[in-house]
Amino acid sequence: MAKKVKQIAIYGKGGIGKSTTTSNISAALSVAGYKVMQFGCDPKSDSTNTLRGGKYIPTVLDTLRDKNTVKASEVIYEGFNGIYCVEAGGPVPGVGCAGRGIITAVQLFKQQRVFEELDLDFVIYDVLGDVVCGGFAVPIREGIAEHVFTVSSADFMAIYAANNLFKGIQKYSNSGGALLGGVIANSINAPYAKEIIDDFVKQTNTQVIEYIPRSVTVTQSELQGKTTIEAAPDSQQAKVYKSLAQKIAEHTESKVPTPLDIADLRAWASRWGDYLLALETGEVRTEVSSNI
Structure with missing residues (x-):
């Protein structure tokens, strides 16, 4: 009987450090002895480049445009420490749905039973999280991913x-x-940043898995085309990523969050804005902080 592959989806706003975080999770899991595939689901197709020395790989959609039929093995490339790297890709700019690459790639891999053939422990989907498109919802909607972060x-x-x-x-x-x-x-350095995130997860009935500080080590590593796990394995930042990877590996129970409606989210943000302004001007008012 084949082992169960743990499928994880990492979402986040563009530019928030999602791919950096995902690649370091993949690298840390690999170093810990797991067999990992990272599945880039952003049309920019840059999810896996720090796992491959800064090199970009042909995407599933690009390969399908060049030929009618594609074997999954033709779009899987080896990265750092044996990590399998895949980029779903996107349409020609200005044409089609940006999420079509995810839909097409997922169907291809399911048909050819790739995850079972490779005997994977983890498949990690790196998904753009600020575009309203059905394709980007595929890992969630179809239950492909077991847990979402x-x-x-x-x-x-x-x-x-x-x-x-x-x-x-x-x-x-x-x-x-x-x-x-x-x-x-991510990028949690200022004390108030941690307080804001902690309050947000409290309001939405979820939890913080890990706090990741902003670090020049990450920038230095990426300029070398590498993850922090590869370029600076003994750094404090690498320890944070390894801790995060271990928590994800051990995570078993996910739940339904309680999102805020837009009016409540706006009011919540406004209260925090008033509080931060009061901090900046030295006019912190007890009634402001206590009402957040």
Whole structure:
């Protein structure tokens, strides 16, 4: 009997550090001895390049445009420490649905039973989380991913995107969709940033899986075309990513979040805005902080 592959989806607003985080999770799991595939689901097709020395790989959609039939093995490339790398790709710019690459790639891999053939432990989908498109909802809607995590900073637009993702998870939860494992809090350096994220997860009935500080080590590593796990394995930042990877590996129970409606989210953000302004001006008012 084949072992069960643990399928994880990492969502997040564009530019929030989602692919950086995902690639370091993949690298950390691989170093820990797991067989891992990273499945890039962003039309930019840059999810896996730090697992391959900065090199980009042909996408599933590009390969299908060149030939009528494609074997899954033709679009799987080996990365750092044996990680299998796949990029779904997107349509020609200005034409078609940006999520079509995910739909096409997932169907191809299911038909050819790729995950079972490769004897994988983890498949990690790196998915753009701030575009309203049915294709990007595939890992959630069809229950392909078992657990969903979202990368968010304390910035409002990142939280707004996370809250929208929660709405999607809630919508499909009654029809076998994936559930939420929690929030990966990224670029958390200022004390108030942690407080904002902590309050947001409290309001939406979820949890923070890990706090990841902003670090120059990540920038240095990516300029070399590598993950932090590969380029600086003994760094403090690598320890944070390894801790996150271990928590995801051990995670078993996800649940339905309770997203805020737009009026409540806006009011919540406004209260935090007033509080941060008061901090900046030195006029912190007890009634402001206590009402957040």
